[in-house]
Amino acid sequence: MSLVILDAFDTENLIEKALKNLLQKRGETFFYFKLKEMKILACRSCGACEIKSPGKCVFHDDMPEIMRAIAPGSLILMLTPVRFGGYSSQLKKVLDKLMILVLPLYTVEDGHLLHPPRYGKKSLLVIGLTGQNLPGEEENFRLLAARNALNMQFTHKTLLFTPTDPMVKIEQEIDRVLCEVKPG
Amino acid sequence: MNRKRLLLLNGSPRKAKTSYVFARTIKHLAEKKGHKAEIIHIIEYFDEEKHFDALKDIILPQDILGLITPLYVDTLPYPVIWFLEKLSCDLAGELKGKEFFAVAQCGFPDADLLHPLLESCRYFAKAVEMRWLGGLGYGGGALIDGTPLEKLGRKGKKIISAFTSALDDIVEGKNISPSAQGLLTAKIPKILYRPLAAFLNYRKKREAYLQGVSDADLTRKTYLENYKL
Ligand SMILES: Cc1cc2nc3c(=O)[nH]c(=O)nc-3n(C[C@H](O)[C@H](O)[C@H](O)COP(=O)(O)O)c2cc1C
Numbered sequence: 261m262s263l264v265i266l267d268a269f270d271t272e273n274l275i276e277k278a279l280k281n282l283l284q285k286r287g288e289t290f291f292y293f294k295l296k297e298m299k300i301l302a303c304r305s306c307g308a309c310e311i312k313s314p315g316k317c318v319f320h321d322d323m324p325e326i327m328r329a330i331a332p333g334s335l336i337l338m339l340t341p342v343r344f345g346g347y348s349s350q351l352k353k354v355l356d357k358l359m360i361l362v363l364p365l366y367t368v369e370d371g372h373l374l375h376p377p378r379y380g381k382k383s384l385l386v387i388g389l390t391g392q393n394l395p396g397e398e399e400n401f402r403l404l405a406a407r408n409a410l411n412m413q414f415t416h417k418t419l420l421f422t423p424t425d426p427m428v429k430i431e432q433e434i435d436r437v438l439c440e441v442k443p444g
Numbered sequence: 445m446n447r448k449r450l451l452l453l454n455g456s457p458r459k460a461k462t463s464y465v466f467a468r469t470i471k472h473l474a475e476k477k478g479h480k481a482e483i484i485h486i487i488e489y490f491d492e493e494k495h496f497d498a499l500k501d502i503i504l505p506q507d508i509l510g511l512i513t514p515l516y517v518d519t520l521p522y523p524v525i526w527f528l529e530k531l532s533c534d535l536a537g538e539l540k541g542k543e544f545f546a547v548a549q550c551g552f553p554d555a556d557l558l559h560p561l562l563e564s565c566r567y568f569a570k571a572v573e574m575r576w577l578g579g580l581g582y583g584g585g586a587l588i589d590g591t592p593l594e595k596l597g598r599k600g601k602k603i604i605s606a607f608t609s610a611l612d613d614i615v616e617g618k619n620i621s622p623s624a625q626g627l628l629t630a631k632i633p634k635i636l637y638r639p640l641a642a643f644l645n646y647r648k649k650r651e652a653y654l655q656g657v658s659d660a661d662l663t664r665k666t667y668l669e670n671y672k673l
Pocket of ligand 1: 411553
């Protein structure tokens, strides 16, 4: 399993620690991207990545580094605080640019109109950290992660933790889920 | 009549496309009813063409804020989330007690896809203690691609009447009634998805061909190739 971690937390946190601990124990190799430290320009919806420059953004930023890890990889792991029942802007800056993981063409799968994947099917694990969230935000977060997986035709799992969850619990949960997610 | 002031936030980085034509229509409809409305582009604050600090004076006299935005990967675009995060950090006091609504549109012809985005807008409103008036979703905004609604015939008329009905509620501080969403929802039967996909693929491949890009190029696995940055 080749693993790419997109960490949208601004500072070091429990999830990052637990995850790194676990991956070390499992002897897993992985790419770790601390998104705050990366220069990722916002998608301008210019459309160039569809035809003019297929599968590649024409603006120069750090996306190629991430894409070179993701394209051959099988599992994308996204870590984010839960913001307004969704992702933080730090994660979204990359996610908007991951539309190049799909082709600018259309297909119908299980009654859904979708774009075919450019690099085959992968798995997505979304890990959220709830803060002072309102009732319903967690469900919306889970729904969003499920929609992303459908959009990209990936298999997926979602985990949500609170800041008071002990490290061992976080490690165990991630360990369990890592065994379950397999590229579709 | 109680004249209201509306601030419409265009969430698209493209300043003259579908989100903008929706915002422009809502602005005109509000003005026709005697209200004041202005449009600002979030991308100008994101790009620091305009100072975020200046927003305080813009927001203070407003009664109602409305976000008009496209869907990006199943939720709000990055610059919009950035903007809402910053509003909630820096201007929550100024926003408190005002009213908020959202109109979202997406590429695929299915307004249900906009649900998580509209829910995020509702949670934002709650977080800054604004009064959430509700959201509207339109599936198929990519096909409009910035064409003024007046030029869209029957489809445009339906969208305008949905906005008119929603605006009646909005300026009275009422929740947007479900009938407005009813006017906006034009669900394509799933049985038509396959011919639609075939038609869209034909169009895209032809567009590519005319630009000298072959089918093989279009589907390149760019990041598995050796290439120079
Ligand atoms: C990065 C990106 C991601 C998008 N993701 C989706 C999506 O998940 N679902 C969808 O239906 N449309 C999606 N779209 C299409 C836009 O929502 C659609 O084209 C919209 O009409 C653009 O609005 P605008 O004209 O105001 O810019 C996406 C577009 C871009 C550029």
